[in-house]
Amino acid sequence: MPDTVNYLFFAYSALWALIVFYLFKLRAEVNKFQKSNEDGL
Amino acid sequence: MSEKKLDITKKIEDISFYLSIPAIFISLYLIFMWASYEKTMGAVQKIFYFHVGFALSSYIAIFILFCTSLSYLLTKEKIWDLVSEVSATIAFLLTSIVLVTGMIWGKAAWGAWFNWEPRLVSFLLIWLMLLSLVVMRKFSSSNITAELSSVLGIVCSILTPVMIYSIKFLPNIMQLHPEIERGGLTSNMKITLLVTTLSCFVFTIFLLSFSFRIKYLKNISKNFN
Numbered sequence: 001m002p003d004t005v006n007y008l009f010f011a012y013s014a015l016w017a018l019i020v021f022y023l024f025k026l027r028a029e030v031n032k033f034q035k036s037n038e039d040g041l
Numbered sequence: 042m043s044e045k046k047l048d049i050t051k052k053i054e055d056i057s058f059y060l061s062i063p064a065i066f067i068s069l070y071l072i073f074m075w076a077s078y079e080k081t082m083g084a085v086q087k088i089f090y091f092h093v094g095f096a097l098s099s100y101i102a103i104f105i106l107f108c109t110s111l112s113y114l115l116t117k118e119k120i121w122d123l124v125s126e127v128s129a130t131i132a133f134l135l136t137s138i139v140l141v142t143g144m145i146w147g148k149a150a151w152g153a154w155f156n157w158e159p160r161l162v163s164f165l166l167i168w169l170m171l172l173s174l175v176v177m178r179k180f181s182s183s184n185i186t187a188e189l190s191s192v193l194g195i196v197c198s199i200l201t202p203v204m205i206y207s208i209k210f211l212p213n214i215m216q217l218h219p220e221i222e223r224g225g226l227t228s229n230m231k232i233t234l235l236v237t238t239l240s241c242f243v244f245t246i247f248l249l250s251f252s253f254r255i256k257y258l259k260n261i262s263k264n265f266n
Contacts, residue, residue, distance in 0.1 A: 004084060005073050005074075005084050005087070006073070006074075008073055008084075008087075009069060009070070009072075009073035009074060012069050012073070013066065013069055016065050016066065016069065020062055023058070023251075027058070027251070030251075030254060030255055030258070033258060034047075034254070034258055037258060037261060037262060038044070
């Protein structure tokens with residue numbers, strides 16, 4: 001049982017790291033879009 | 042809305058994003074490495090922390106949906122409609138997570154994915170209402186979509202306290218929700234639950250502010266082109 005829980009901890013941490021990485025990329029794109037929008041206006 | 046207000050939204054988004062990154066990691070550590078095992082359910086019970094955390098966070102999104110839907114109906118200002126749309130989408134996402142984690146937990150604890158129990162049925166009803174809100178926003182091109190969505194948002198929000206208190210209104214014989222939810226937690230379980238719930242709150246605030254910024258920028262560029 002403790003082994004399974006350890007694996008689950010690492011699996012969920014990896015999943016959260018992936019989500020954070022994707023959110024960083026998405027936020028960078030949105031920031032770029034906002035900047036170009038402000039410059040355009 | 043002025044650029045200054047959009048900057049404030051971005052600041053809230055930044056703070057909540059950078060707070061939620063370590064907060065969720067700490068929550069995962071506490072859940073899997075620190076919190077003790079529940080006697081009868083064992084490791085499966087660990088799903089409970091995120092299940093409860095996201096359930097409570099979904100109530101925040103639903104509360105914002107109620108306030109903004111009502112504000113839109115009273116003032117007809119576009120900004121309330123935008124916030125209402127965003128909060129409905131996030132509430133739908135969170136309630137979906139709660140349903141899925143609840144079903145996994147239910148299968149392990151009660152031996153069934155779903156039961157016709159008051160809280161589960163009322164929660165499913167709220168989820169279906171949020172689904173219809175999201176679908177209506179996506180596909181309806183009518184002029185009164187915003188008004189209809191606001192009314193549906195208010196009805197959905199009013200149903201939420203009924204769902205929350207269904208455990209208290211109805212006799213115990215009709216309930217399946219485990220005893221643990223009613224105060225059978227050890228102290229390390231309580232701390233883990235508190236930290237996880239706070240992490241979920243912070244992440245929900247991030248999701249709401251980030252989605253709002255995207256929606257607002259999309260709206261500006263659509264009006265501008």
